Amino acid sequence: MKLLDKYILKQFLLTYLFVVLMIVLVVVMIDYTEKVDDFYKHNAPTDKILFDYYLNFIPYWANTISPLMVFIAAVFMTSRMAAKSEVIAILSSGVSFIRFLVPYFIGALMLGVATYFLVGWIIPRANKTRIAFELKYIKDQFTYSGRNVHLKVAPDVYAYLESYNNQVNTGYKFTLEKVKDNQLQQKLSSDRIEWNMQKKKWTIYDYSIRTINGLQETITRGPKVDTLLNMYPSDFDNHYNLYETFTFPELNSYIELLQSRGADGVETYLLEKYARQTRPFAIIILTAIGVIMSARKSRRGVGWQVALGFILAFVYLLFFMMAKGIAESGNMNPLVAVWLPNAIFAAIGLILYHTIPR
Secondary structure, eight states, rough: OHHHHHHHHHHHHHHHHHHHHHHHHHHHHHHHHHHHHHHHHTOHHHHIIIIIIIIHHHHHHHHHHHHHHHHHHHHHHHHHHHHTTTHHHHHHHOOOOOHHHHHHHHHHHHHHHHHHHIIIIIHHHHHHHHHHHHHHTOOOOOOOOOOEEEEEEEEEEEEEEEEEEETTTTEEEEEEEEETEEEEEEEEEEEEEEETTTEEEEEEEEEEEOOOOOOOEEEEEOOOEEEOOOOGGGGSSOOTTTTGGGGGGHHHHHHHHHHHHHHHHHHHHHHHHHHHHHHHHHHHHHHHHHHHHHHHHHHHHHHHHHHHHHHHHHHHHHHHHHHHHHHHTSSOOOOHHHHHHHHHHHHHHHHHTTOOOO
């Protein structure tokens, strides 16, 4: 790396860290103002507020705003260089614009790689602690209110619960059906099913099993029986921001579980998976756009270019949220929803590239 590359890379990364720090501090102050009453209401200990909540809240938000802050940092730094005629001087010395972008790309790549590992493994573990704190000290006690729950617990095996009480881990009006080739082969019916914490099994009370073999049927009854099912009390827990607590392997396993059950809401977890995977690419794309749109010296000054950068950044965020909402409703493929904003802004970057001074 040449001296100029080191200078640009250093200034770019320092500007990014400064912008992230400022925004995160503002977010923390706003969040504390909103939640201070809940802290007092639930008697949250000060050490847990600081270390369990905010110590994990800060990296979570720093990562969330990272792509936009990379964009703002690129705009802010490059517009200052353009205002001082440094960009013109660099290009006039024979450096091509692509070569001028190299240190920015190196910085974006470094941030992208770091972000990939953060969102894949480190931040989800921090979110486990943060969200556990929120459920205990901020949110009200959770009561499962789902009715007529259907779950696929094995190939050709389907479970049904009319209701479930998560306070005592007990389900009511339970049935377990084995269906093959659209034919009912066996059906277990019970008024109550309860999770046994010691055995890690379900106990089925007052059950009857109806077995169908062609034209013959047999019915077996009993007071109770223990059984293993691909269904757990955690399936009925509070799923508040559950997807944020999964590492990449855990997220893939949970998606496979939901798909095997034919459950609703799998789009949310697919969106989370794809969004994490595309975040490094978003950082690189937004960095390039930020440099391209601010490399030209503006008569309106640095402030105008920074303001324009903020507007474009929030347009990207708005576009992403709209695509995500459409995908969650099932009207768009999650993979398309995540890549569409990046593809559009990459095209915008190519268009802007042809407008810059050479």
